[in-house]
Amino acid sequence: MKKTLIASLLLGMFAVPAMAADAIKIAITGPFSGGSAPMGTSMRDGAKLAVAEINAAGGINVAGKKKMIEIIERDDEGKNERGALIGQELASMSDLSGVIGSVNTGVVVAGDKHLQEKGITKIITPAAGSASMNQWSKAGVKDLSIFRFAADDAIQSAMVVEDAISHKFTKAAILYDSTNYGVSGHDDLVDQIKKQGNKLAVVASEKFNIGDKDMTAQLLSAKAGGAQVILIWGIGPEMAAVSNGMAKLGMKMPLIGGWTLSMSNYIDNAGKNGNGTLMPQTFIEEATTPHVKSFIEGYHKAYNVTRIPSPVSAAQGYDAIYIFAAAVKQAGSDDTHKIKLALEDLREPVKGVISTWKHPFSKWDPANELTHEAFRRADVVMGKIQDGHVVFAEQADRQRLIKSDSK
Amino acid sequence: MNSIIIVQMAVSGALMGLVYALIAYGFQLTYATSKSINFGQGELVMLSAFFSLTLLDAGLPYWLMVPGGLLFGAMMGLVVERACVRLSLEQKSEGWILLTIIFGLLSFSAAENIWGRDDRPFPSPISADAFNVFGISITPLELSVAIGVFAVMGLIELFKHKTLLGKAFEAVSADRDAAELMGISATRTIMLSFGLSGMVAAMAGILISPITTVGPTMASALILKAFSVAVVAGLDSGFGVVLIGIALGALESLTSFYLGSGWREAPGLILLIMALALRPNGVFGKANIRKV
Numbered sequence: 001m002k003k004t005l006i007a008s009l010l011l012g013m014f015a016v017p018a019m020a021a022d023a024i025k026i027a028i029t030g031p032f033s034g035g036s037a038p039m040g041t042s043m044r045d046g047a048k049l050a051v052a053e054i055n056a057a058g059g060i061n062v063a064g065k066k067k068m069i070e071i072i073e074r075d076d077e078g079k080n081e082r083g084a085l086i087g088q089e090l091a092s093m094s095d096l097s098g099v100i101g102s103v104n105t106g107v108v109v110a111g112d113k114h115l116q117e118k119g120i121t122k123i124i125t126p127a128a129g130s131a132s133m134n135q136w137s138k139a140g141v142k143d144l145s146i147f148r149f150a151a152d153d154a155i156q157s158a159m160v161v162e163d164a165i166s167h168k169f170t171k172a173a174i175l176y177d178s179t180n181y182g183v184s185g186h187d188d189l190v191d192q193i194k195k196q197g198n199k200l201a202v203v204a205s206e207k208f209n210i211g212d213k214d215m216t217a218q219l220l221s222a223k224a225g226g227a228q229v230i231l232i233w234g235i236g237p238e239m240a241a242v243s244n245g246m247a248k249l250g251m252k253m254p255l256i257g258g259w260t261l262s263m264s265n266y267i268d269n270a271g272k273n274g275n276g277t278l279m280p281q282t283f284i285e286e287a288t289t290p291h292v293k294s295f296i297e298g299y300h301k302a303y304n305v306t307r308i309p310s311p312v313s314a315a316q317g318y319d320a321i322y323i324f325a326a327a328v329k330q331a332g333s334d335d336t337h338k339i340k341l342a343l344e345d346l347r348e349p350v351k352g353v354i355s356t357w358k359h360p361f362s363k364w365d366p367a368n369e370l371t372h373e374a375f376r377r378a379d380v381v382m383g384k385i386q387d388g389h390v391v392f393a394e395q396a397d398r399q400r401l402i403k404s405d406s407k
Numbered sequence: 408m409n410s411i412i413i414v415q416m417a418v419s420g421a422l423m424g425l426v427y428a429l430i431a432y433g434f435q436l437t438y439a440t441s442k443s444i445n446f447g448q449g450e451l452v453m454l455s456a457f458f459s460l461t462l463l464d465a466g467l468p469y470w471l472m473v474p475g476g477l478l479f480g481a482m483m484g485l486v487v488e489r490a491c492v493r494l495s496l497e498q499k500s501e502g503w504i505l506l507t508i509i510f511g512l513l514s515f516s517a518a519e520n521i522w523g524r525d526d527r528p529f530p531s532p533i534s535a536d537a538f539n540v541f542g543i544s545i546t547p548l549e550l551s552v553a554i555g556v557f558a559v560m561g562l563i564e565l566f567k568h569k570t571l572l573g574k575a576f577e578a579v580s581a582d583r584d585a586a587e588l589m590g591i592s593a594t595r596t597i598m599l600s601f602g603l604s605g606m607v608a609a610m611a612g613i614l615i616s617p618i619t620t621v622g623p624t625m626a627s628a629l630i631l632k633a634f635s636v637a638v639v640a641g642l643d644s645g646f647g648v649v650l651i652g653i654a655l656g657a658l659e660s661l662t663s664f665y666l667g668s669g670w671r672e673a674p675g676l677i678l679l680i681m682a683l684a685l686r687p688n689g690v691f692g693k694a695n696i697r698k699v
Contacts, residue, residue, distance in 0.1 A: 033524035077524075178669070207668040211628050213619045216419035217663035217671070220412050237526050237620060248537040249415070249544050269528050269620055 023070035024060060024334045026051075026324065027090050028317075029101040029111075031078035035210065035237050038264045038309035039103045043126055044073065045303050046314030047100055049295075050321035052302075060325050063332040069325070072096075078103065080110040087111030091118040097334045098122060100320050103313070105129025106180040112146055121340040123324060125149040125316040128156060128259065129181045130188055133373065137366045144364040144372060145340050149320045151259065151375040156280045157188035158196075160231055160256050163278060163382060165199050167254070169229040173204040173222030175215075175242060177234035182207070185233030185258055203227050208238055215245040223251055232257035240269030247273040254278060262383055262390045264309040274385045281383035282375065283315035283354050284392055288402050295353040311390065319352030323360060323374075326350045344371075355379055355404070411542045416664055417657040422549045424656020425556045426615050430626075430633035431640065431648040432560055433607040438642045439580040440593075440600040441496060443503045445487050447511030449630030451605055454514050455480040456612030456621045457522045460529055469532050477609045484605020488598050496597070518623045526625070529616035548617055555614045556649075559607060564645065576600065580643070635675045639682040641689020651678075651690065 028047055030040030051069045054060060059068040074090070076082040083106070090099055091114040099115060099122040102108045108127050115122050116136070124132055124146065130153045136144050164172055174189055176182035186205065193200045203225030206218035219242065222230060230246070230253055232239055239261060246255070254276060260266070261279035270277075285308055287293035295318060299308055308314045323346070328334060331342035343361050350357040360374035370376075381401070384393035392398040433448050445451070459476035467475065491510050495502035533551045537544040567573040578586040579596040587593050612626075619625055632655065640651040655675055663671040682690060 033519075035526065037525055209671075211624060214419060214423050214660070217416055217660045218668050220416055221664055224409070224412055244535065248535070248546050250537065250539075265526060269526070271528075 022065075023068045024062070024097045024328055025070050025072060025093070025095055026097055026321075027072040027074060027093075027099045027101075029074045029076055029083075029086055029090070029099060030103050031107075032073075032075040034078045035235050035265065036078040036103045036263075038236065039126055039260070039313040040075075040078070040101075042308055042310040043101060043103065043313040043317035046299065046308075046317035047071075047321045049298055049302055049314075050318045050325075053298075054321070054325055060328050062328060062334060067328075067334065069321075076102070076104075076107050076111070078107065080104075080106040083107030083111035084114070087114035091115055091120060095334075096120060097328065097336050098324055098339055100125060100317070100324060102127045102132075104179070104181060105131050105184065108132040109135060109180060116141070116145055119143075119145050119337055119340070121145045121147070121336045121343065123147045123149050123320045123343075125320045126259075126310075126313045128153050130154055130184050131180055133369045136364075137369050140366045141364075142366065144366075145336070147343060147361055147372045147374070149316055149323065149360075149374045151280060151282050151380045152369075152373060153185055153188045153258065154192075155375060155377055155380055156258050157185065157192045158377070159280045159380065159382065160258070160278075161189060161192040161196050161200065163256055164229045164231065165196060167229070170199065170201060171203045171225065171227050172200045172229050172231050173206065173225060173227035174202055175206050175208065175218055175222070175230060175232045175234070177238055178207050178209050179234075181235075182233045189231055189233065208234070208242075210235075210238065212238055213241050215242045216249070218242075219245050219249055219251060223249065227253060229253050230255050232261070234258075235260050236263035236265035237269060240266050240274070243270040243273040243277065259312055259383075261385070262310065262312060264307070267385060267388055267390075270385075272387075275387065277385045278393055279383055279390075280380050281312055281390060282380055283312050284381065284383055284390055284398075285311040286391065286398075288398060291351070292353050307389070315353050319350070319354050319357065322352055323350050323357055412664075413661070415543045416660040418543055418545065419549075420657040420660030421653040422545075422553055422656070423659075424636075424652040424654065425553050425649070426611060426629065426652075427633045427636045427655060428648040428652025429556045429559065429607060429611045429614070430629060431637035431652060432563075433604045433611070434634065434637040435642055435644070435648065436563070436600045436604040436607065437492075437597075438637075440576065440583075441492060441597045443492050443496065444507070444642075445484075445491075445510075445601070445604065446504065446507040447487065447491075447514060448604070448608055448633075449626035450511040450514035450518075451480060451483050451487070451608035452612040452615075452626040452629070453621075453623060454483060454518060454612075455605075455609035456529065456616045456625065457518055459609070459613050460527065460616070460621050461522075463530060469530075473613060476613050477606050480605040480607075480609020480612070481602040482605070484601040484603070484608070485598060487605070488601035492597070492601070493594070515623055522623075524623055526620040526622035529621050531617035533617070535617070552614045552618070555610060559610045560646065560649070563603060563607070572599065632675055635679045639678050639690060641686075641692020643693060644689055644691035647689070647691030 028044050032040045055068050059066040074086045128150045176186040204222045256278045259279050327339045327342040331338040344363045362371045365371045381397035382393035383390045458479045462472040462475050491506035492503045533548050535546050535548045537546045575591045579593050636652045640647040658674040662674050
């Protein structure tokens with residue numbers, strides 16, 4: 001027993017460097033702790049599930065040679081300064097094939113410039129803030145190595161405003177947190193209200209800070225303005241405080257907001273006060289198709305949970321790895337620049353759990369951010385919270401997804 | 408409509424202010440006897456809340472968890488006294504400032520490693536469903552905070568005035584040297600004050616956790632406000648902290664409503680500056696006259 005243990009340890013020692021030389025190194029970064037952790041850890045675990053599947057099948061075929069994927073994890077804690085440090089560290093690695101991750105828009109803005117400088121390919125997921133991509137279009141960058149695999153806030157805010165208008169509401173209050181994500185989300189919402197014909201009057205625009213628990217003042221100013229609906233942009237714990245405050249003050253209007261409303265720390269802390277909350281989702285944890293079913297069951301089993309903390313993040317992390325792997329295969333190389341070129345022109349469709357991705361990205365054009373954005377309006381559905389789970393808000397969406405998969 | 412909103416805001420703010428007052432009271436207790444302040448008081452609140460949550464998770468009923476949590480808080484208070492304060496006081500040094508801060512940082516890291524960095528809900532048998540009083544919504548949970556704050560402070564004040572040990576406490580607070588000459592052990596009294604202060608911190612943790620959730624950073628925002636309250640009211644003002652706490656809480660809510668939510672933190676700071684400029688001993692503080 002002891003001998004085999006020592007033998008296997010020794011074997012391990014020799015095996016690791018041998019494997020490392022032959023492996024494709026991908027860094028996964030995100031907040032694995034703090035208020036955004038449900039998104040960060042779900043994204044990471046979804047991505048690792050995909051990596052485990054790919055490695056179990058022998059790895060990726062790179063120019064005739066099978067190569068394993070090796071993961072480097074970095075916890076940015078959702079802090080901008082950590083994001084910058086990690087960006088610098090990753091940019092200095094010479095054998096890195098790419099980076100996947102980031103949840104917080106501020107972290108993306110602080111860290112990605114170091115990667116772009118060195119031309120390291122990164123797929124941002126699930127950070128949705130507009131600033132993550134328009135920092136590059138505004139600067140007129142000609143050649144961009146940063147891609148996004150998330151329903152950006154422009155799509156989401158359009159859906160949120162659409163939904164409010166379709167319910168015939170005319171007065172809305174906007175609540176948002178004071179981070180980059182919240183402030184840019186607020187601007188997107190105001191923008192969308194204008195674009196969709198000014199049918200909603202914004203009767204209150206109220207900010208809250210990370211860590212705030214008492215939202216009475218913000219909510220009462222919404223109530224005083226006669227808001228019929230509350231639009232919100234923030235992360236889980238504070239939005240739960242908003243829902244609980246609404247229940248306390250007897251405010252029964254619907255709460256509609258960004259996809260972060262599906263975070264487990266919103267659902268758990270808001271409890272029954274969260275029921276009926278609406279948000280755009282790229283993935284709903286419901287076994288609509290066999291492929292989705294096997295992903296959900298695989299996740300539950302691998303991480304010993306009965307509910308994915310943030311299903312959207314997990315599914316996006318999972319699909320992002322498959323898209324990245326397809327690019328590595330097409331490039332026939334682990335060189336990050338060649339992978340970037342392949343990503344801009346993926347020839348074979350990639351079957352993921354969210355959708356089957358056909359040519360998700362194209363050559364970067366600073367005048368059109370959509371060239372490096374994978375998601376379109378049709379890839380996103382409205383989700384609704386019901387008794388601690390996110391379900392389809394519209395049955396039509398559910399049917400549409402099942403149909404498109406069987407095609 | 409409008410006047411109801413103002414009252415609602417003031418009431419909600421005042422209830423939050425009572426929590427500041429309770430934590431501020433913890434500062435007062437140790438300051439009274441030892442003229443030192445535990446700058447890790449916020450971490451004591453957080454540690455006790457986590458410990459109480461662990462007791463609940465272990466299956467202990469709520470009403471048994473409360474004394475358990477309080478005992479833990481008192482013990483942590485004694486640890487702070489022994490590890491950070493006693494030696495510095497003996498050497499008449501100000502080392503306790505740094506030591507209590509270090510204790511806070513250590514506790515923070517320990518909590519992160521033991522319980523993780525996520526905010527967790529804290530179950531409570533007290534309902535969070537609001538009821539209406541003249542159009543103002545109050546939840547039983549908020550009411551329990553108010554009752555808890557007054558109960559703890561009332562009991563401790565009663566103890567100070569009615570028991571022999573309490574009188575020793577008052578004697579050391581009034582004049583340490585004279586009390587020692589009368590045969591009262593100052594060291595023991597200071598230990599007692601730190602134990603009580605830890606207990607108050609634990610009570611604050613148990614009371615606010617169902618509202619704020621439990622996480623390593625749960626008290627970091629509260630503690631600054633509590634410190635302002637303690638200084639503005641005066642570090643030996645007793646029930647003065649309650650008035651200042653309520654006023655600050657209500658003011659915060661109203662500022663946030665009228666000036667915008669970005670201005671929420673302003674009144675606390677302005678109050679602090681004004682108090683230090685006009686009444687350095689606090690609004691309810693006694694002037695520091697010492698006969699030689």
